[in-house]
Amino acid sequence: MNFNEKLKNAMKMNQSLLCIGLDPDLELMREGMSVSKFNKAIIDATADLVCAYKLNLAFYEVLDKGMESLKRTVRAIPKHIPIIGDCKRGDIGNTAKAYAKAMFSLHGFDAVTVSPYMGFDSIEPFIDYWEKGVFVLCRTSNPGAEDFQSLPFILDGKEVPLFEIVALKAEQWNKKGKGHNIGLVVGATHPEELKLIRHHHPKMLLLIPGIGAQGGDLTSAVRNGVDAWGRGAIFSSSRQIIYASKRRDFAQAARQVALSLRDEIKHLATTRKK
Amino acid sequence: MNFNEKLKNAMKMNQSLLCIGLDPDLELMREGMSVSKFNKAIIDATADLVCAYKLNLAFYEVLDKGMESLKRTVRAIPKHIPIIGDCKRGDIGNTAKAYAKAMFSLHGFDAVTVSPYMGFDSIEPFIDYWEKGVFVLCRTSNPGAEDFQSLPFILDGKEVPLFEIVALKAEQWNKKGKGHNIGLVVGATHPEELKLIRHHHPKMLLLIPGIGAQGGDLTSAVRNGVDAWGRGAIFSSSRQIIYASKRRDFAQAARQVALSLRDEIKHLATTRKK
Numbered sequence: 001m002n003f004n005e006k007l008k009n010a011m012k013m014n015q016s017l018l019c020i021g022l023d024p025d026l027e028l029m030r031e032g033m034s035v036s037k038f039n040k041a042i043i044d045a046t047a048d049l050v051c052a053y054k055l056n057l058a059f060y061e062v063l064d065k066g067m068e069s070l071k072r073t074v075r076a077i078p079k080h081i082p083i084i085g086d087c088k089r090g091d092i093g094n095t096a097k098a099y100a101k102a103m104f105s106l107h108g109f110d111a112v113t114v115s116p117y118m119g120f121d122s123i124e125p126f127i128d129y130w131e132k133g134v135f136v137l138c139r140t141s142n143p144g145a146e147d148f149q150s151l152p153f154i155l156d157g158k159e160v161p162l163f164e165i166v167a168l169k170a171e172q173w174n175k176k177g178k179g180h181n182i183g184l185v186v187g188a189t190h191p192e193e194l195k196l197i198r199h200h201h202p203k204m205l206l207l208i209p210g211i212g213a214q215g216g217d218l219t220s221a222v223r224n225g226v227d228a229w230g231r232g233a234i235f236s237s238s239r240q241i242i243y244a245s246k247r248r249d250f251a252q253a254a255r256q257v258a259l260s261l262r263d264e265i266k267h268l269a270t271t272r273k274k
Numbered sequence: 275m276n277f278n279e280k281l282k283n284a285m286k287m288n289q290s291l292l293c294i295g296l297d298p299d300l301e302l303m304r305e306g307m308s309v310s311k312f313n314k315a316i317i318d319a320t321a322d323l324v325c326a327y328k329l330n331l332a333f334y335e336v337l338d339k340g341m342e343s344l345k346r347t348v349r350a351i352p353k354h355i356p357i358i359g360d361c362k363r364g365d366i367g368n369t370a371k372a373y374a375k376a377m378f379s380l381h382g383f384d385a386v387t388v389s390p391y392m393g394f395d396s397i398e399p400f401i402d403y404w405e406k407g408v409f410v411l412c413r414t415s416n417p418g419a420e421d422f423q424s425l426p427f428i429l430d431g432k433e434v435p436l437f438e439i440v441a442l443k444a445e446q447w448n449k450k451g452k453g454h455n456i457g458l459v460v461g462a463t464h465p466e467e468l469k470l471i472r473h474h475h476p477k478m479l480l481l482i483p484g485i486g487a488q489g490g491d492l493t494s495a496v497r498n499g500v501d502a503w504g505r506g507a508i509f510s511s512s513r514q515i516i517y518a519s520k521r522r523d524f525a526q527a528a529r530q531v532a533l534s535l536r537d538e539i540k541h542l543a544t545t546r547k548k
Binding site for chain 2: 023058059062067093096099106119121122123142146152162166
């Protein structure tokens with residue numbers, strides 16, 4: 001089953017557009033717990049509430065036996081829930097090929113995030129895994145996003161920001177590709193720009209981080225981010241959920257936050273004006 | 275000793291602006307050899323000819339015990355030769371912090387490459403290691419570089435290509451930082467743009483990949499890339515050197531190619547018109 005189908009099935013089965021970021025942080029985690037045990041507890045408590053899990057590679061690379069923890073975490077996730085490897089890679093052709101193989105074949109991710117700065121041939125090796133998903137960074141949720149992503153470019157006599165040029169190119173590549181497997185990363189912290197991107201790209205799948213701890217407003221993120229059918233977007237949250245408690249009940253606390261977030265997103269997505 | 279000093283010393287001691295990319299590829303390597311043994315043989319045969327070694331993370335991440343091979347390779351490099359971790363990372367603040375820690379503290383690199391797309395706060399955690407080097411992707415050597423890097427954006431009323439805006443910002447950040455530890459990655463495959471960047475940024479350290487296998491012309495790369503003193507640039511080559519032979523003499527063959535490349539770069543750098 002390809003990523004798009006797997007995602008749709010998980011969204012339907014769990015009635016959810018929520019993705020949980022499994023980003024272990026030893027300082028925020030319950031003391032003395034191993035990363036893979038912590039993640040497994042969170043997964044076991046939330047697997048019926050999410051459409052995907054997302055693992056940011058940085059938080060595993062920084063650990064001594066991080067790749068072992070990553071492997072165990074991937075193994076702990078039920079087969080029907082897609083896993084996004086948030087790696088933001090981008091390198092020249094033959095190197096990108098090695099990264100794509102690492103992410104898809106070695107780690108077994110169903111989708112990844114990639115950086116667009118180096119252009120098409122840095123993304124192509126990922127897209128070539130047509131049964132996998134590829135989310136291109138478009139408008140990110142951090143303050144520094146302004147530095148380059150919002151720079152105006154003149155296209156057909158109009159000023160268009162870089163992030164929109166990236167979105168346009170990504171949509172072109174998506175139409176050409178066999179798998180139609182490209183989506184965009186658009187942060188929840190910029191609701192107006194999210195609205196613009198959804199308006200110009202009504203059918204593209206969006207990965208929307210930045211709700212919760214990063215301060216993105218959930219209502220506008222959901223109302224602006226979903227497609228005409230109230231779907232087509234994955235809302236990702238990490239710290240707000242997985243570090244809801246440091247006590248013994250941390251997994252149950254995570255479940256409570258995830259449950260109310262899942263329900264709120266669902267409510268907002270289905271009741272918005274079209 | 276900080277990266278800048280370590281690099282200068284290695285350049286002087288080995289009379290070299292040459293960097294060798296240790297990018298293991300099981301298909302191109304001598305059959306049956308382990309990655310760390312292969313790398314060690316190359317290092318032992320060339321450590322008196324280089325100003326730095328560069329390890330592209332992709333080629334280790336794709337291997338089963340890749341992080342172990344990386345660790346052994348780093349250990350095999352003499353302490354006075356700086357090591358560049360070519361990882362092209364770029365992520366939001368707290369994630370970038372984890373990446374920086376992984377690259378500098380865990381792997382022990384003296385410098386890294388980073389991607390600028392997400393802006394300052396994605397690069398700052400790397401710069402904060404002020405004794406380490408940080409090369410920001412500017413104009414890369416691959417065909418897809420045209421897709422975004424060469425597009426003209428409006429800056430102060432003028433049309434400026436994105437890569438030049440990145441270079442301008444990087445120079446500003448460099449002046450503000452404690453370590454003056456920012457350099458730029460500019461591919462050898464675009465000699466005119468390399469010339470432009472060197473002209474506008476006469477003092478910035480450049481990391482110049484793409485000579486050799488990627489087809490960049492060495493003469494124009496060196497003449498356009500070095501600073502007014504015939505220094506200030508690192509010329510990186512990988513496949514042309516490390517895969518010079520598949521036979522038992524592969525390390526000696528690598529030495530021969532590295533030696534002539536080192537000498538040619540030196541000759542070009544010292545005899546160019548100012």
